[in-house]
Amino acid sequence: METVLIEASFRKKLFTATGELTLDVNFAVQQGEMLSLFGPSGVGKTTILRILAGLTEADEGFLRVGNDVWFDSAKKINLPARKRPVGYMFQDYALFPNMTVRENLRFAQPAHDIRHLEELLELFDLTTLQHRKPDVLSGGQRQRVALARALARKPEILLLDEPLSAIDPQFRAKLQDEILEMHRRFGVTTLLVSHDLPEVFKLCSRVLMLEAGKIVKQGNPYNLFGENKISGKVQLMAEVLRVEKEDIVGILTLMAGNTLMKVAVCDQERQNYRVGDKVVIISKAFNPVIRKIS
Amino acid sequence: MDREFIETLLLTLKLAGITSVFLLIISIPMAAWLAFGKSKIRALAETLITMPMVLPPSVLGYYLLVAYSPSHFPGSWLKQLFDIQLAFTFPGLVVGSVLFSLPFMISPVQAGFRNLPGSLREASSTLGKSKFVTLFRVLLPNIKPSLVTAIVLSFAHTIGEFGVVLMIGGNIPGITRVASIAIYDEVQALNFQQADRYAFILFMVTFVLLLVIFAFNRKNSSWKPF
Amino acid sequence: MNRFHGKITAITSSGNISLVDAEVAGKPMSAIVIGTPENTAYLRAERDIILLFKESEVSIGKNLQGQISLRNQLDGVITEIISGQIFSKITLDIGNGPLVALVTTRAAQRLQLQVGDQVTAFIKANEVILMDPENG
Numbered sequence: 001m002e003t004v005l006i007e008a009s010f011r012k013k014l015f016t017a018t019g020e021l022t023l024d025v026n027f028a029v030q031q032g033e034m035l036s037l038f039g040p041s042g043v044g045k046t047t048i049l050r051i052l053a054g055l056t057e058a059d060e061g062f063l064r065v066g067n068d069v070w071f072d073s074a075k076k077i078n079l080p081a082r083k084r085p086v087g088y089m090f091q092d093y094a095l096f097p098n099m100t101v102r103e104n105l106r107f108a109q110p111a112h113d114i115r116h117l118e119e120l121l122e123l124f125d126l127t128t129l130q131h132r133k134p135d136v137l138s139g140g141q142r143q144r145v146a147l148a149r150a151l152a153r154k155p156e157i158l159l160l161d162e163p164l165s166a167i168d169p170q171f172r173a174k175l176q177d178e179i180l181e182m183h184r185r186f187g188v189t190t191l192l193v194s195h196d197l198p199e200v201f202k203l204c205s206r207v208l209m210l211e212a213g214k215i216v217k218q219g220n221p222y223n224l225f226g227e228n229k230i231s232g233k234v235q236l237m238a239e240v241l242r243v244e245k246e247d248i249v250g251i252l253t254l255m256a257g258n259t260l261m262k263v264a265v266c267d268q269e270r271q272n273y274r275v276g277d278k279v280v281i282i283s284k285a286f287n288p289v290i291r292k293i294s
Numbered sequence: 295m296d297r298e299f300i301e302t303l304l305l306t307l308k309l310a311g312i313t314s315v316f317l318l319i320i321s322i323p324m325a326a327w328l329a330f331g332k333s334k335i336r337a338l339a340e341t342l343i344t345m346p347m348v349l350p351p352s353v354l355g356y357y358l359l360v361a362y363s364p365s366h367f368p369g370s371w372l373k374q375l376f377d378i379q380l381a382f383t384f385p386g387l388v389v390g391s392v393l394f395s396l397p398f399m400i401s402p403v404q405a406g407f408r409n410l411p412g413s414l415r416e417a418s419s420t421l422g423k424s425k426f427v428t429l430f431r432v433l434l435p436n437i438k439p440s441l442v443t444a445i446v447l448s449f450a451h452t453i454g455e456f457g458v459v460l461m462i463g464g465n466i467p468g469i470t471r472v473a474s475i476a477i478y479d480e481v482q483a484l485n486f487q488q489a490d491r492y493a494f495i496l497f498m499v500t501f502v503l504l505l506v507i508f509a510f511n512r513k514n515s516s517w518k519p520f
Numbered sequence: 521m522n523r524f525h526g527k528i529t530a531i532t533s534s535g536n537i538s539l540v541d542a543e544v545a546g547k548p549m550s551a552i553v554i555g556t557p558e559n560t561a562y563l564r565a566e567r568d569i570i571l572l573f574k575e576s577e578v579s580i581g582k583n584l585q586g587q588i589s590l591r592n593q594l595d596g597v598i599t600e601i602i603s604g605q606i607f608s609k610i611t612l613d614i615g616n617g618p619l620v621a622l623v624t625t626r627a628a629q630r631l632q633l634q635v636g637d638q639v640t641a642f643i644k645a646n647e648v649i650l651m652d653p654e655n656g
Contacts, residue, residue: 055416081419088420094413098435107431108421153421230572231553231560231650248604249622266575266609266620269521285554286646 005031005189006157010051010061010071014213016042023047023058023213034183034190036200036221039210045193046091048210049159052191053088054081065156087150087158087188091165093142095134101145102130108152120148123185124178140171144178151186158190164199173257176202197225197278198237198257225280232282240277243270256281298467299488303495306473309384310452313391317399317448318441320392325400326429329407330415347397355461358390362462380462387463387470394458395448402447406440407433439511450503453496522578522619524549524571525653531556531563540650542569545616550591551648562652570651577647578621580610581640582631592643594619598635603628612641 006029014021023044029035037045050056052063054070057078063071070079096104105117121127124144134142143163150158163179164172180203183190194200200207201221209217209224217224238261242253250270252263263281265273273279324343328336346354362381364373372378380386410433418428434441456474463470465479473492480489526544533539533556540551540563549571557563579590596612596619603609608628610621619641633639 053420055420081416082422082424084420085422086420088417090413090417092411092413094411094417096414096417096432096436098432107423110422149421230652231551231555233554247606248602248609249607264576266521266622282649284646284649286552 003031004028005033005066006052007064008048008052008061010058010063010073012044012047012051012056012058014044014047018042021213025208025210025213025215027208027215027218029189029191032187032189033206034192034204036204036207037191037193037210038195038197038200038207040195043210044213045195045210046161049088049161049191049193052084052157053086053159054079054084055088085153085156087153087155089146089150089158089160089163091161093134093146095142095145095149097134100131100133101126101137104134104145104149105152108149110153116154117152120151123182124148139166139168140175143167143175147179147182151182151188155188158188160190160192162193162195164196172199179203201225201237230282231284233285234281234283234288236281238279238281240273240275240279243273243275245270252279254279254281299491301468302471302473302476302492305384305468305471306453309387309391309472310449312388313395313452314399314445314449316388316392317395318445321396321399321403321444322429322434325403325407326433328400329404343400344397346394351394351455351457352461354394355390355458358386358393358458358462362386382462382464382466382470384469387459387472390458390462391452391455394455395451398451399444399448402440402444403437406437410436442510443507446503446507450500453499522573522575524616524619526569526571528563528565528567528569530565533557538563539645540569542571544571544594545614547594547614547616548591549594549643549648550645551650552646553650562650568653570653572649572651573643573647575609575620575622577643578619578623579642580621580623580627580631580633581642582633582637584640588642590642591645592641592648594641594643596639596641598633598637598639601628601633601635608633610639612639614641 008028009026010023012023014023021042021044025044025048037048039045047056051058051071058071058073060073061071062069062073065084068079069075069077070084071077096107099107102117102121105120106112109117121130124147126141126144126148129137129141134145137145143166147160147163150160160179164175167175176199192203204221207218207221207224208215236256238254238256240252241255241260244251244253245267248267250265250267250273252265252270252273254261254263261281327333328340359381361368362379363369364379364381369380372380378385380389414432414436415428418432423431453472454474456478459470459472459475463472463475465471465475471479473496477489477492477496480486480492524544526542526549528540528542529548530541531538532541536554536556538553538556540553542549542551551571553563555563562569581588594612594614596614598610599613599618600611601608603625606625607622608625610623610628610633612619612621621641
């Protein structure tokens with residue numbers, strides 16, 4: 001039986017680059033779930049995480065986690081950020097430059113717990129880097145430190161703000177695997193902000209799709225994005241990199257994961273696609289020709 | 295003669311040292327409040343703190359002298375309650391120097407805080423740390439260059455102050471007579487050789503202190519976005 | 521992509537593969553898919569379905585005699601021909617909306633295709649994708 005961990009319903013007026021926007025959301029998160037907040041930038045995804053963490057205060061509404069009320073505008077309850085057991089991973093990672101990797105993790109622990117510290121260092125492959133300062137680490141290494149640090153205080157909720165947006169595409173797959181492994185191992189309820197569809201498919205069991213401050217759809221990513229409603233058995237999430245016209249057909253250059261591919265479409269269909277569009281490549285199971293390479 | 299020379303220099307260093315220590319203690323919380331606070335009176339506070347930078351030192355000195363006067367508040371109050379007399383005394387000089395050099399300590403520290411990415415403070419609070427722990431473990435260690443600049447600037451500035459000291463301290467050897475006043479005094483007495491020695495030492499001290507700032511900050515630039 | 525609404529008439533399964541018969545504007549069409557009614561919600565007789573197939577998977581026949589293995593045969597009249605160097609796009613009216621075929625220009629010339637010609641479009645059953653209209 002699944003239990004609801006987070007119950008949230010709040011509103012907040014936001015002033016974004018594109019104008020004023022009212023964030024108005026209402027959702028529940030199951031214990032142990034990995035949930036994605038998905039949508040274009042500037043729709044309030046990060047603000048939702050910040051409100052959950054207590055870094056931003058909602059104008060009105062309530063937030064209950066387990067049996068505790070963290071925020072209730074009617075009763076003027078607002079638990080300060082430092083009293084909320086969350087692990088928050090910032091987009092810029094916010095590692096403390098004055099501390100080594102190990103010190104960053106140690107700082108995050110409420111009480112010294114060497115075993116948990118060593119476990120995290122090992123899980124995120126940081127043992128050999130533990131005495132380095134963040135400024136000598138690569139982007140991927142910093143991402144791992146940030147994730148390990150967010151887990152170091154054994155949070156009830158893990159909040160990841162576009163954890164992989166600053167990572168080169170070729171390293172993303174590995175880091176996504178690490179996030180999955182972390183989630184499998186610790187079972188922490190995780191909310192992840194993303195605007196990358198393949199990432200959502202890979203990591204999350206449920207998606208809240210946001211548009212202009214509202215949740216417009218929610219559900220399993222496969223149902224939500226129409227995947228298992230179609231008989232094509234070969235399906236790849238991809239991004240349109242280039243749209244060209246050759247002869248009377250259109251050629252789309254697509255990036256699926258870290259593989260480039262080209263797909264021919266009819267010319268009038270070509271006009272529906274723009275660079276940057278997220279697409280799904282569908283083929284019948286009968287079509288692809290397979291050749292062994294090793 | 296030489297004893298008096300040394301005495302004056304030591305008094306100057308003592309004043310600058312004590313002033314800097316007081317300033318550091320006062321300025322860190324004030325700079326943090328100015329950099330991170332949400333209060334609306336911050337603009338007013340910032341204006342008052344910055345005033346000594348542009349105000350003629352004699353104006354500040356004059357008001358301090360009036361305030362120190364035992365014939366009315368707050369000087370009378372200090373006299374009655376604690377039997378403290380500030381005018382023409384060393385403690386009075388310290389209070390005056392602290393006020394006079396306040397902007398030189400606060401501004402660099404405040405700028406250092408502001409240049410840190412906000413996420414560092416937020417990260418510390420999501421990790422369950424209090425503002426106090428965040429200040430000492432996360433913020434201050436990451437603005438060391440700003441701190442060095444602030445300490446050296448206010449130390450050097452205190453050594454160099456003249457107008458305020460003259461107004462509230464007078465020129466009592468061994469008590470309120472500091473080097474900058476002594477130079478003026480020696481010149482008045484046409485004692486150029488002695489004035490020359492004071493001037494040269496002040497020149498060198500200031501030069502070395504500023505060199506320290508620039509050399510240190512060249513090596514440790516403040517927070518860099520890796 | 522060609523897209524037609526139809527209705528499933530029959531499903532024959534063997535293992536996890538199903539041959540799905542559907543009716544599109546009164547004409548029979550079939551699709552071979554992986555999946556069976558047991559594990560796929562939209563594989564139900566009498567259910568509305570969308571059939572999808574790529575223009576380049578359509579072959580055109582003219583004045584054909586004899587037998588052919590292809591199950592999906594749709595008769596229509598050519599309404600438009602756009603020829604490029606390599607490809608020609610042939611649009612047919614099959615009575616239930618337009619069907620587009622992408623064939624080589626050489627083949628189009630060999631068949632002397634003209635607007636108004638009566639032709640047959642052929643699509644292999646294993647090229648037809650089925651989609652649940654509820655999530656179309």
